[in-house]
Amino acid sequence: MMERRWNLLTGEWVMVSAFTQARPTNPTNFCPLCPGGDEFEGDYDLVSFDNRYPSMKLDAPEVESEGIYQKARSNGKCEVVVYTIDHESAMSMMPIHQIEKLIRMWADRYLDLAQNRFIKYVFIFENRGKEVGATLPHPHGQLYAFPFIPKRIEAKLQALAKYYDENGRCAVCDIVDSEVKFEKRIIYENESFIALVPFYARWPYEVHIYPKRHVSTIVELTNIERYHLSKALKVVTMKYDLLFKQAFPYMMMLFQAPVNDISYSHAFHFHIEFNPVKRDKDKIKWMASVETGTWAFINPKIPEEAAKELRNVEVEV
Amino acid sequence: MYVSSLSEIRKIMGYRQCDGYEILLEVSKIPSGYKITGEVKGRVDDVELFSFPRPDKVLVNNWQSWGPARVITKEFKLDFPKELIQKFGFSASIMPEVYFNNLISDYFIASEEFVIGALKSQIGHVYFRLNDDNVSVHSRYFGKTFHEWTPIEPVVILNLAPDDGLFYYAELIAKENDIAFSSHNPIGWSSWYQYYLDYDYQKMVSDLDKSKELDLGYEVFQIDDAWEVDIGDWIPNEKFPSLKEMADKIASYGYKPGIWLAPFSISETSSVFKNHPDWLVKDEYGLPVVAYENWNKKIYALDTTHPEAIEWLRKLFITLKESGFDYFKIDFLFAGAIQGRRYAENTSPVEAYRNGLKVIREAVGDSFVLGCGAPLLPSVGFVDGMRIGADTAPYWDPNAPDIGYPNAYYALRNVITRAFMNNILWWNDPDCLMLRKEDTQINDAQRELYTLVSLFLDNMIIQSDNLSYEIDMKLWKLIKKYKTYGRRRFKIKGLIDGKYTITSCGVNGCDEVIIEELTIPQYMVSYDTPRVELKKIVEKRTDGRTFNYYEETHQ
Ligand SMILES: [Zn+2]
Numbered sequence: 073m074m075e076r077r078w079n080l081l082t083g084e085w086v087m088v089s090a091f092t093q094a095r096p097t098n099p100t101n102f103c104p105l106c107p108g109g110d111e112f113e114g115d116y117d118l119v120s121f122d123n124r125y126p127s128m129k130l131d132a133p134e135v136e137s138e139g140i141y142q143k144a145r146s147n148g149k150c151e152v153v154v155y156t157i158d159h160e161s162a163m164s165m166m167p168i169h170q171i172e173k174l175i176r177m178w179a180d181r182y183l184d185l186a187q188n189r190f191i192k193y194v195f196i197f198e199n200r201g202k203e204v205g206a207t208l209p210h211p212h213g214q215l216y217a218f219p220f221i222p223k224r225i226e227a228k229l230q231a232l233a234k235y236y237d238e239n240g241r242c243a244v245c246d247i248v249d250s251e252v253k254f255e256k257r258i259i260y261e262n263e264s265f266i267a268l269v270p271f272y273a274r275w276p277y278e279v280h281i282y283p284k285r286h287v288s289t290i291v292e293l294t295n296i297e298r299y300h301l302s303k304a305l306k307v308v309t310m311k312y313d314l315l316f317k318q319a320f321p322y323m324m325m326l327f328q329a330p331v332n333d334i335s336y337s338h339a340f341h342f343h344i345e346f347n348p349v350k351r352d353k354d355k356i357k358w359m360a361s362v363e364t365g366t367w368a369f370i371n372p373k374i375p376e377e378a379a380k381e382l383r384n385v386e387v388e389v
Numbered sequence: 390m391y392v393s394s395l396s397e398i399r400k401i402m403g404y405r406q407c408d409g410y411e412i413l414l415e416v417s418k419i420p421s422g423y424k425i426t427g428e429v430k431g432r433v434d435d436v437e438l439f440s441f442p443r444p445d446k447v448l449v450n451n452w453q454s455w456g457p458a459r460v461i462t463k464e465f466k467l468d469f470p471k472e473l474i475q476k477f478g479f480s481a482s483i484m485p486e487v488y489f490n491n492l493i494s495d496y497f498i499a500s501e502e503f504v505i506g507a508l509k510s511q512i513g514h515v516y517f518r519l520n521d522d523n524v525s526v527h528s529r530y531f532g533k534t535f536h537e538w539t540p541i542e543p544v545v546i547l548n549l550a551p552d553d554g555l556f557y558y559a560e561l562i563a564k565e566n567d568i569a570f571s572s573h574n575p576i577g578w579s580s581w582y583q584y585y586l587d588y589d590y591q592k593m594v595s596d597l598d599k600s601k602e603l604d605l606g607y608e609v610f611q612i613d614d615a616w617e618v619d620i621g622d623w624i625p626n627e628k629f630p631s632l633k634e635m636a637d638k639i640a641s642y643g644y645k646p647g648i649w650l651a652p653f654s655i656s657e658t659s660s661v662f663k664n665h666p667d668w669l670v671k672d673e674y675g676l677p678v679v680a681y682e683n684w685n686k687k688i689y690a691l692d693t694t695h696p697e698a699i700e701w702l703r704k705l706f707i708t709l710k711e712s713g714f715d716y717f718k719i720d721f722l723f724a725g726a727i728q729g730r731r732y733a734e735n736t737s738p739v740e741a742y743r744n745g746l747k748v749i750r751e752a753v754g755d756s757f758v759l760g761c762g763a764p765l766l767p768s769v770g771f772v773d774g775m776r777i778g779a780d781t782a783p784y785w786d787p788n789a790p791d792i793g794y795p796n797a798y799y800a801l802r803n804v805i806t807r808a809f810m811n812n813i814l815w816w817n818d819p820d821c822l823m824l825r826k827e828d829t830q831i832n833d834a835q836r837e838l839y840t841l842v843s844l845f846l847d848n849m850i851i852q853s854d855n856l857s858y859e860i861d862m863k864l865w866k867l868i869k870k871y872k873t874y875g876r877r878r879f880k881i882k883g884l885i886d887g888k889y890t891i892t893s894c895g896v897n898g899c900d901e902v903i904i905e906e907l908t909i910p911q912y913m914v915s916y917d918t919p920r921v922e923l924k925k926i927v928e929k930r931t932d933g934r935t936f937n938y939y940e941e942t943h944q
């Protein structure tokens with residue numbers, strides 16, 4: 073069974089899939105992503121493939137609504153994005169060149185999936201660490217290609233479009249300008265990107281990466297900008313690992329303009345969010361009732377202090 | 390209703406009683422602008438929604454494929470050659486009686502400050518009349534009677550410059566019409582811009598052979614005008630074998646067989662004209678209306694509301710499809726939307742036109758349909774590709790009249806000014822590339838720029854050359870390289886000032902062309918330098934899953 077159901081109380085789609093439940097928990101002594109594992113016989117460099125336990129499929133079954141309850145096909149895609157053949161690696165340990173390749177693969181996935189006209193949003197992300205539910209240590213992320221625009225993305229689009237309306241400028245472009253002047257929340261900066269703990273951080277060590285130039289997707293980045301982005305990704309993840317001298321668990325999410333829908337590309341500014349779940353070396357910031365139920369976060373860490381700590385973590389790339 | 394500033398647009402809301410009809414207008418806020426919706430009841434010819442001050446420089450648009458989309462200032466005067474007015478007929482406008490006496494823009498208008506445009510054309514036609522000091526926004530229903538309250542064609546006002554605003558406008562159109570079209574953007578060959586009517590089966594086979602020798606990698610091979618007995622009599626003439634033999638021959642080379650026809654046009658010499666005068670759109674005296682003149686003949690319009698004409702049309706396309714054709718270039722489509730009397734009374738020209746397209750779409754299923762000479766907005770949702778400019782030609786003449794006549798210069802100008810429609814409403818057809826270096830007056834720079842712009846804007850790429858001539862293979866190599874990169878995202882700066890910067894991004898980075906002067910042309914290209922190049926290998930597993938392997942290629 074695979075379908076989406078409309079929540080009349082919140083006005084959002086919920087994906088229901090019996091396949092995801094079939095997913096095994098923690099494989100113990102073997103890695104399905106290593107050559108010779110479940111998925112690959114031989115070597116590879118980078119690969120993106122259909123999740124064995126998806127909540128959406130391009131050819132998802134037709135469904136019928138029941139009475140007041142609206143259903144729709146889960147016609148999307150869930151892919152596993154494997155960064156490298158090297159099981160022991162991580163974004164923080166990968167050569168910058170490998171991250172550049174990953175960015176190029178992301179760009180291809182975005183354009184490739186956008187060719188399905190019913191796909192409205194391509195969401196690229198990584199869950200790192202068992203604290204955020206990652207079942208495999210092998211460096212990989214995922215992507216969900218949704219047949220609808222998810223609720224929080226819709227909220228971002230509306231907020232950015234509203235700011236543009238009121239100011240005639242892109243909000244993130246203005247944020248970049250003001251953060252560069254303010255300096256105190258920036259943890260890393262290069263020619264094309266800034267990485268910062270945002271003024272509005274919801275998580276204790278939340279970091280966002282913003283391109284300095286207005287682009288709405290990674291596809292629009294030039295090759296040199298993609299190189300600068302790979303450096304920023306490497307630096308941020310290295311800082312995370314060095315902060316508490318441990319493999320730092322996080323959720324990394326790419327926010328790009330929608331596809332095959334209204335993209336507000338003049339107002340929507342591509343960005344990456346890192347939402348880490350640690351508030352200290354051995355303390356987890358759980359997403360509990362308030363956060364989950366209301367989307368209202370309470371951040372126990374003052375963003376400027378988190379920025380200072382992260383800025384002071386010295387890394388060399 | 391005059392608004393002195395577009396921010397005052399809410400003032401036009403409310404109920405109005407007009408001559409023979411009632412109208413209720415609503416204005417709602419949307420991001421970066423407003424949306425005007427409303428309902429009408431009664432007999433409606435032309436509704437003036439509102440008017441506003443006229444800016445000096447505006448981008449105005451013609452109603453159909455070949456017509457100009459251009460920036461004009463207040464000095465501009467429509468200079469349409471008088472002797473051509475009758476010949477052009479409805480190809481110039483859905484309402485020639487208004488067009489030749491006023492300055493108008495169809496569907497949308499834009500300035501440095503705004504984009505205003507219709508989101509739909511399913512019953513009526515939205516146009517803008519440029520008066521000396523103001524612009525009035527009209528919705529025309531051609532005397533249709535609405536017995537019930539019926540929604541009018543919605544209009545949006547966007548407070549954005551066209552470089553951003555037109556793309557947003559296209560997305561709003563796509564969403565409003567809930568459109569779908571082929572995700573495949575083809576590459577191929579067409580006979581027209583080399584052979585015109587001087588074409589036969591031997592020539593077809595010769596270019597098929599040549600294309601394999603040169604390994605051009607076509608997907609589509611399309612026969613243009615020249616194969617039929619007459620306009621309206623869509624059976625092969627003595628220069629060609631049967632439809633099936635033609636299609637089979639093309640398919641044997643591994644290409645999708647494509648064919649041209651003008652399905653809503655009926656020539657005065659055709660058997661359809663002689664045998665079925667009742668199938669034609671007529672005037673108030675019951676005489677058939679001349680839609681336009683071409684092929685040295687008067688051309689009449691098929692009444693796409695007449696049950697017999699509809700069945701004839703359906704059978705025609707089913708026959709073509711059953712013969713093996715899978716790509717249809719349907720031309721002179723505006724003929725389906727001329728004003729006149731039809732079998733189904735109280736049908737607007739726009740409704741009749743869409744009825745014709747619906748029949749064709751049903752008949753050909755998921756075959757690729759390329760619209761040409763087509764009213765733009767009413768075609769949304771029915772075509773996979775759309776010509777968006779004048780016919781190209783083996784010459785470049787910036788001094789010729791800008792009236793939709795064949796001319797590579799004006800064709801390319803529209804490729805840029807209507808680029809925002811591409812891959813949102815359909816695939817833009819920039820018209821054929823002529824890559825031959827002989828038998829043409831096109832110079833190297835003109836040929837290169839035409840190719841670059843078409844590629845950078847991710848348009849359809851259809852070549853039209855006698856392949857025995859010397860072909861610019863340097864450009865063809867570029868085409869094939871671009872096509873393997875997959876889809877692109879692009880941006881244009883300078884739509885109002887006419888100095889264009891086109892940035893075109895794909896998986897391999899962002900290339901750019903800066904056009905200083907289109908007339909000559911004078912331009913600069915810069916190619917982004919990839920730092921990594923990946924080759925993608927797609928594997929389909931037996932469990933139905935797809936694996937995309939990316940592997941670095943070192944050069
Ligand atoms: Zn592994």
Ligand SMILES: [Zn+2]
Nearest residue numbers: 242245286341
């Ligand atoms: Zn921005």
